[in-house]
Amino acid sequence: METKALFVVAWLIQLFMALGHCHEIVERLHDVPDGWSKGVKPKPSTSIRFRVEIRGPNSTDLERLVIDLSTPGHLNYGKHMKRGDVEELLRPTSAVSDQVLAWLSSEGISNDTIGIAGNWISFSATIFQAQQMLKTKFLHYHHDASRESLIRTLEYSLPPDIHPHVHLIQPTTRFGNPDRHGKGRLYARHGLPVDQQIVATPEDLTAECGTVMRPDCLRELYGLCNTRAKPDPQNRLGVSGFLDQYARHSDFHHFMQRFSPNASDANFDVVILNGGSNLEDSPASSTEASLDIHLPDSELPSVLATSYGEIEQNVPASYARSVCNLFAQLGARGVSVIYSSGDSGVGETCLSNDGKRRVKFQPIFPASCPFVTAVGGVEGIKPEIALDFSSGGFSDLFPRPKYQDREVNRYLDRLGEQWNGLYNRRGRAIPDVACQAKNFIIRDHDTYLKISGTSASGPVFAGLVSQLNAIRLANEKPRMGFLNPWLYSLQQTGFTDIVHGGSRGCTGTTNSGAKGAFVPYASWNATEGWDPVTGLGTPLFQTLADLALSSEQVAWTKYVVFSKDKSY
Incomplete structure (x- = not known):
């Protein structure tokens, strides 16, 4: 042989x-x-x-399987696959x-x-x-x-x-964006500048919720009260770190002692991948890593939160599809993948890079992948208002999955012909949900700061999902896994509908001073139902917890996910 x-x-x-x-x-x-x-x-x-x-x-079968595993009421709902099963399917x-x-x-x-x-x-x-x-x-x-x-x-x-x-x-055609953040001003990794790194005053640390955001504010606003998940090896939170941003144990412990003393014994482990490092003594700013690691309440690898991305058109199509497929593989194994939607509003340069220099809105990847849950940003409390820098829109690469059709079509019907030609009406719609993203108190290199961005909203929602997982596991149910079919099946039950504010962009200039397209009044408005700034809305934890326990009984509708070759 x-x-x-x-x-x-x-x-x-x-x-x-x-x-x-x-x-x-x-x-x-x-x-x-x-x-x-x-x-x-x-x-x-x-x-x-x-x-x-x-x-x-069998590579095209994966998408169908993930939808089946993630759709409440389906016979295979929650029957997540093992690593070997996924590898065998794709071999x-x-x-x-x-x-x-x-x-x-x-x-x-x-x-x-x-x-x-x-x-x-x-x-x-x-x-x-x-x-x-x-x-x-x-x-x-x-x-x-x-x-x-x-x-x-x-x-x-x-x-x-x-x-x-x-x-x-x-590596061949994949360039990526190596920009670092925390150089005196926090630039949105996706475009429009958001708030400066403002040193928090002693008054800020105890200020009224709404003017700043602390863990106690988030617990009260979203109904978590004193909920705390018990340590569980099946229930850990992974937070991705890139671009020389390092999570510091000392900052984390001081933050927890100050703002969550009942959980001051909490900790995190660093897992090094692909030759990375976590240089806690680095003088480089760790605001991004600090922002990510402070906010979730508990550790669970069943949820992966990432606050990085780039303009979708800057990512080679084959690379984007491959990465999205990897997220689908995580979903098949019961992992909820959470991505911040971005901070560039409707777009920054608003020009296509296909050689034609067409004026267009610019969605963000990986938030545009239909196998991640994209989280936009809001501010304020009564009411919560869509942030003007919160990214959203419609993918130019990924067709809209069927699980979004009901909610998104209602929005498109109301939108009518506005912005026609500037976006892909049939694309995957972004974001899915939203959370607070303004004036978060964090600790970086022994200093408390106020900072803003969807880098905050993504980890907040990830922490909430980890709590839902804890409740399901305590009731001998599988983890939530890929969330979107479940989220959209709720028809906004369990969410506060955000109807004030909107995003902006296409201002004619970029952060670097380069010229871009100017589109007068370019915006996605927050409106009744799903919208491209806040998605389905902000979470109501107790309602979602009740729904998560009864999700197996939800009537099943056959969802469709599109691939390059066929649909299911």
Whole structure:
């Protein structure tokens, strides 16, 4: 059997060599992404670690399965999958894997550098090798603001026999946004500037709720009272950290002692992924990490909260779909993935990057992925009001899932023809819900600050979901998992409908001073029902807790999720 396998690989290598230079384009960017500039050629001997996502025969089944597992009333509701089950579902056939491995071998890639994990293959190649095998040219590219440098290309190609089996190869066309925050002024990672990092006064620490936001304010506003989840290995909260933002144990403990003394024994663990670090002694600002880690009430890996993102059109389509698929995999395993919707209102530059420079509103990714729960921002208490910087809108990449149709179509009917041509009427609608996002008290490097942004609202909602999980687990029910089908099935029961305020954007200039499109009065308004600033509204915890315990009895409607090839 081993001899036969070697013969097959050898035959495939000869086939690829015979095909010569016949390649098909996998992905092409129309231009260098905004904020980046071309540099010099890298040294041919420079080594890069690449990752290849292979298409499996059942890869499109995953979306349907996640919807089934997450839809109250469905026979499979709450029957979350194991890691091995998900990997087996997505695993490519051995014939396809052999084909890709043979291609790598024919291009001189050493077997010692090749790694295989599920439907992913990783390998190392020099720039010289990569340019030959992908029929492309790599360059250094420099980010204009941070001056960070990456080796990237604007397009790459694959042999015709490999092309149908490969979803993406990265790093190639994925640039990303390496902006750091906390440089004297907190810029919205997604666009419009939000509040400065204002040092909190002693009066701020005890001020009336509404002028500032503390844990006690949030508990009273959203009805959590003194609810505290018991430690449970099935119920932990994960908070993602990037961009040299470090969570500091000392700040966390002082914050808890000051504002949640009954939970002052709470703690968090740091899990390092992909070569990351948590340098607690770093002089760099940790406001973003502090904002994320202070607010949830308890730790539970069944919920993942992330407060980062970027303009959707700046993310290669294949990369965005791949990342969204990974979120679907987490949903299949019972993880609730929560993303802040962003802080750029309806958009910042409001110009397309497809070479046509069309004026358009700009949704944020990953909030635009239909397998995450996107959280917008509000301020005030009586009433709560939509924040003008809170991002929302409609995805240009992901079609609207069926679970949103009832609520979103009502909004679109009321909107009529306003803003026609500036957004994708059929796109996944953002956000799903909202929470407070203005004047949060945090502690950073032993100093209390007031800070604003949907970086606050996302973790607040994640903490609330963790409490719902605790209640369900205590009643021997599975975790909430992917939330959206359940949330939209409630028809706003359990939410305060936000009908005041609205977002803004497309002001003609960006944070960096660059010119953008000016759209007079550009805005999404908060209105009755779902809207693109506050979604379904802000949570009423006690009502949601009751509904979470009875969710299995909700009448099931067949939901549809769209993929590139088909719908379910």
